[in-house]
Amino acid sequence: MAARELERPGTGRVSAFDLTAAATTLSIGRRQVNTWAYGGQVPGQPLRVRQGDTMAVRLRNELPEATTIHWHGLAVRNDMDGVPDITQAVVGPGASFDYRFVVPDAGTYWFHPHMGLQLDCALYAPLIVEEKDDPGPYDLDQVVVLDDWLDGIDGNSPEKALKDLVSMGTGSMDMGDTTPMAKSSVLGGDAGDVTYPLHLMNGRPPEDPETFTVPAGGRARLRFINAGSDTAYRVAVGGHRMTVTHADGFPVAPVEVDTILIGMGERYDVTVDPLTGAWPLVALAEGKDATARAIIRTSDAVTSSAPPAAARPKELDGKRLRYSDLVATEEARLSTRRADLHQTLGLTGSMMGNSWGFDGKPFADHAPIEIEQGQRVRLTFENTTSMWHPIHLHGHSFRLGTNAAGARKDTVNVLPGESVTIDFDADNPGQWMTHCHNTYHLEQGMALLVSYVT
Template sequence: MPSHGLSMPMNRRGFFALGTGLATAAALAACTNDSSGSPKLVQPDSDPVRAAENARRVAGAATREVTLRAEPTTLDLGGVQVRTWAYGGALPGKEIRLAKGEVLRADLTNALPTSTTVHWHGLALRNDMDGAPGVTQPAVGPGGTFRYEFTVPDAGTYFFHPHVGLQLDRGLYAPLIVEDPADGKDYDLEAVVVLDDWLDGVDGRDPDQELRKLRQQGVGGMGMGGMDHGGMSMSTDPNAPLGSDTGDVKDYPYYLINGRIDTDPVTFTGRPGQRLRLRVINAASDTAFRLAVGGHRLRVTHSDGFPVQPVTTDNLLLSMGERYDAVIELADGVFPLVASAEGKNGRALALIRTGGGTAPAADVRPAELSAPPLTGDRLVAAESVRLPARKPDRTLEVALGMGKGDYTWTINGKSYPDHAMLDVAQGERIRLRFVNHTMMFHPMHLHGHTYQVVNPAGTGARKDTSIVLPMQTVEADFDANNPGQWMVHCHNAYHGEAGMMSILSYTR
């Protein structure tokens, strides 16, 4: 039978003892204060968490039951065979689609040789279902099972993946689409587009080996990524907004759309004149993508699941963990949908076919890619999803840094699991102030909440993952209305695994 969450209480020392054993617990004991004067944590399996879930749950809500099996498998990427891990032997895993307000019941079976979890990226779900090992649940061991059950409160484009090690940089991810009954007025059909960078199983490579290589190289092998320039600001080229260092893994062999390489692309079909909604997910681990459709312009309508005031653009930049929805009006012919690896060599390709004609070559580069890309900081939230005007009750600084000489990434000077908790209280308006002291961009992701990016007009996009540019600052406001213990981390999988993670901790 599946297990159903946590029953044991946890204190500040106990988080990591769940998943990583006595050594981690001892390390935490040395650097945390567990005295009677310490704030009391709102545990993942506690009355406030259950009350928040009950408030989301609608009487009579339908329950969607799915099964997930994480397993070793051989995948065909389009003429390239790789041995990897995936859900149900497919890449991406089978899409989960349900309606806003429904309940998802997902039974995970772990057929991997190591522990795993499932994190439901972007959803404001109940804390004990978030899939953060040692924080919200014990990791599910080989041969183990776990039942995830929660209400999906918000419509939008999401995805799910493990939160253990570098498993995301294998094949363990799949789309999660939450439909809104009000959707459909501005489009006729849709396509889910999942972007990825791929190295697992190619020439003997795997993500864990790649991390070991990065650690051996240290800062010296990384260019400028780890350099701390104090308070120096950095200007950026509009056509290279991420700066000159856009990733640590420079030589991914392949870039994929829906699990296919560019010489054997997936094809989406429609009819001329139809409006196609693209739901685009960047499931990559170390690569941002610039996305365009040849012969078309993108009308961007949603960011990280939430509506924005529509903006029409030639191309769009997505960092790891971000999702954007865009509508195009289909012309007649065969058109390339290209996701160019930003600052790297290579691209992912799909085709959109509405009529006859010859497919473009695998190395096609649409003219639309040449314009400076649209980025999330330029988007404005739709009025219906803006936070009510309110001054923050608390500002928490999240300083992004790197160790000296070695491949260690930090938040507030600490490398996870050593970390300074970011304490909040239920009901507060919180401002997160992400300050990047490095020369690399970081896509920072907050679990369990959607924040509003702070702009002068108070109208920034609602998001859960934002690019923080080199030597720049991003501020984001959210209401502390989903109690528990929540990860905040860089969604570059290698940065997160090398320490750039912390915990947003509800206390009382």
């Protein structure tokens, strides 16, 4: 992997950051919540680097338990990937770890721990890799992070949420007449099993929205990141269409839509040219009848104008982005070649017992998928469960589908009863996780290893 690192085209420039993970008290609207965060804020301070830079991040762990950082979507060297006991030893309480790697690709990424349920606290932050040649112009480059929040509210915590899921699954919890299961036809049924009191956009609850100001007549680039644990978000801007320009960091042929459904771990970049005024940017928690929001305001808007807090723009029900709408730009395409290896993986499990896995097995029992450097690898995910799963592959960005122009992505939503095929080039040696990005499904075993054998 050191040899592979030397092949990455680097600028030689080093971008150094210090990052402290610690218990903290955050203000979320009027609420004070005790949680765990990077640098005492939610989301953590976005890190911005240039493509080809070397990132040098010193993680200081002031949490009461071990942690790691996973650089979601970045094809980094394997020993920097942050998977405990597989790519690195855990970083214990009071310890530090120096992450250092060349950043291979431009785009919208993010980072979070790869430990237990830590992601369902405030431990997440954007990582923006700027293109070598700025593709602008944009008058505003705005990160928009979506998150489902329960930690520290009314005695909630990720651990309690998992306990509730498990007891729900065994029927030992008295559910009364209410079922917490969220329903969405767009997601093929069960949209999520965890009940969240709040949905946040850039760490702000709906009653305290952030305002993004765009110069009059200007263009905004919005970089959506779903950092949630059990919630897909349907995003829209009232009165406007969005032009999708990137999926999971990689460029696509621009496509205009009213709304985008974003699974956990997915990112989309869009541009919006706002008309004079103040417009709601709304993220509907799919199937959960709740929203996160912000306001997009042009600099020439009448200051008193503001969209109503409960606004649900009609665009949420308009033309929705489909994966089939995504066409990779020429430079983002995989070369044309035959797959050397094709493996089908069943997504399995159910809410009963809250056990999830691949091919009926949890992570610990599933043999690694063995691949060799230089192979074109094809994986087919067959969802046999009654729930959707956002499947994420570490260390590579795959092509969605078997069509040469399929978008490059690293996370794909697989709906109940559906099969999704991905192709990727085995060009980054190591041991790589592929897993469901529902934090609770991952914790319950819906993960396996893709393992380079020499």
